[in-house]
Amino acid sequence: MATSTxxxxxxxxxxxxxxxxxxxLDFIGDTPLLQIRRVAEGIPTGVRIFAKLEGFNPGGSVKDxxxxxxxxxxxxxxxxxxxxxxxxxxxxxxxIALAMIGxxxxxxxELVVPANVSMERKRIIQAYGAKVTFSDPMEGSDGAIRECxxxxxxxxxxxxxxxxxxxxxxPQAHYxxxxxxxxxxxxxxxxxxxxxxxxxxxxxxAGRYFKEVNPNIKVIAVEPDDALHGLEGLKHMATxxxxxxxxxxxxxxxxxxSTDDAYSMVYRLSQEEGxxxxxSSGAALLAxxxxxxxLRSGTLVTIxxxxxxxxxxxxxxxxxxxxxxxxxxxxxx
Amino acid sequence: xxxxVRVPTPLRKYTQGADEVNAQGSNVKALVEDLEKNFPGIKxxxxxxxxxxxxxxxxxxxxxDIRFLQNLETNVKEGDNISIVPAIAGGR
Numbered sequence: 333m334a335t336s337t338x339x340x341x342x343x344x345x346x347x348x349x350x351x352x353x354x355x356x357l358d359f360i361g362d363t364p365l366l367q368i369r370r371v372a373e374g375i376p377t378g379v380r381i382f383a384k385l386e387g388f389n390p391g392g393s394v395k396d397x398x399x400x401x402x403x404x405x406x407x408x409x410x411x412x413x414x415x416x417x418x419x420x421x422x423x424x425x426x427x428i429a430l431a432m433i434g435x436x437x438x439x440x441x442e443l444v445v446p447a448n449v450s451m452e453r454k455r456i457i458q459a460y461g462a463k464v465t466f467s468d469p470m471e472g473s474d475g476a477i478r479e480c481x482x483x484x485x486x487x488x489x490x491x492x493x494x495x496x497x498x499x500x501x502x503p504q505a506h507y508x509x510x511x512x513x514x515x516x517x518x519x520x521x522x523x524x525x526x527x528x529x530x531x532x533x534x535x536x537x538a539g540r541y542f543k544e545v546n547p548n549i550k551v552i553a554v555e556p557d558d559a560l561h562g563l564e565g566l567k568h569m570a571t572x573x574x575x576x577x578x579x580x581x582x583x584x585x586x587x588x589x590s591t592d593d594a595y596s597m598v599y600r601l602s603q604e605e606g607x608x609x610x611x612s613s614g615a616a617l618l619a620x621x622x623x624x625x626x627l628r629s630g631t632l633v634t635i636x637x638x639x640x641x642x643x644x645x646x647x648x649x650x651x652x653x654x655x656x657x658x659x660x661x662x663x664x665x
Numbered sequence: 666x667x668x669x670v671r672v673p674t675p676l677r678k679y680t681q682g683a684d685e686v687n688a689q690g691s692n693v694k695a696l697v698e699d700l701e702k703n704f705p706g707i708k709x710x711x712x713x714x715x716x717x718x719x720x721x722x723x724x725x726x727x728x729x730d731i732r733f734l735q736n737l738e739t740n741v742k743e744g745d746n747i748s749i750v751p752a753i754a755g756g757r
Binding site for chain 2: 423449471558568651
């Protein structure tokens with residue numbers, strides 16, 4: 333393990349004063365950007381990799397941004413009004429965000445969640461008081477999408493369905509906040525934006541912003557390399573219901589990542605950077621490193637969608653010490 | 666001896682779309698080999714290079730995770746219900 337002490341540099345947002353807030357929702361966004369140094373050792377000297385730590389959002393993930401934006405728009409156009417219940421299908425983080433936002437704004441929340449999402453996610457959603465329906469684990473997140481449609485059809489007037497897979501406010505949230513924040517935090521030096529595809533909201537929305545401010549910025553998506561994978565939150569597009577907000581033609585590149593490699597990267601981040609993140613962050617950094625090795629210079633920014641505390645009960649951590657030894661990751665623990 | 670095995674969506678391309686198939690064998694290891702014989706390619710999706718069940722795949726015998734039984738050596742008998750379940754649900 334490296335023994336040098338890297339100078340970690342948190343690039344702050346412009347606000348100098350501690351934030352004052354009227355509700356917890358005011359803390360959504362403005363997340364820090366962290367330069368990844370130890371894990372990125374060995375990449376060309378002119379290349380830097382930054383990760384945006386979305387786990388700092390109050391609901392614990394990047395999903396706070398689109399969830400809030402979709403709810404705000406629902407209220408603005410009158411689709412969400414007192415007496416309505418927020419309903420959606422989610423594999424977890426959007427559910428947590430909606431459950432939190434519903435509590436703050438006074439709307440009941442019902443969620444359809446595949447039974448095989450992590451125990452922590454289920455419990456967090458329930459702790460906010462949201463009603464949860466579990467869908468068949470054999471059908472994955474697409475099964476939850478279909479189950480949710482059935483619930484809505486039975487009682488269409490009762491619900492407001494943000495419909496994150498098809499709601500343009502999902503990418504819009506990233507166009508308005510994630511993209512500009514990153515551009516500002518890198519002082520406009522970003523050359524590559526790399527993000528995993530769940531609904532596609534992050535990569536599409538922030539990507540569109542970057543292309544507008546500088547068409548030379550490359551926008552790259554990360555996806556599991558197989559339909560059967562262990563990257564919670566990410567979608568294998570070729571075998572999934574393709575979200576309406578996802579437009580592959582707007583991407584410069586798509587990088588497939590294997591579950592085992594992404595898990596190894598999660599272990600490296602916890603051991604070398606002191607950063608405990610979820611599987612999708614491991615996948616994102618792996619893709620960023622792949623790109624970095626091919627460049628002579630560049631400022632790469634990727635998204636770490638959440639922290640790792642929601643996954644401690646999952647298979648991610650089964651036998652991880654053995655894996656590190658077998659994988660020869662040069663750990664000394 | 667034959668048991669029914671429930672197959673998750675991502676593996677149904679190997680089973681011609683079937684969500685449940687028959688397999689022969691006295692333990693889970695034998696079932697996996699039998700599945701591979703009838704549905705070539707499925708074993709590589711279920712098991713890693715060392716032959717162990719991949720970490721992001723859970724196999725249940727009558728509702729119990731084989732990791733907490735005898736893994737691939739877990740015995741099965743006529744009428745048991747076997748489920749192959751992805752350990753996580755993809756897509757947010």
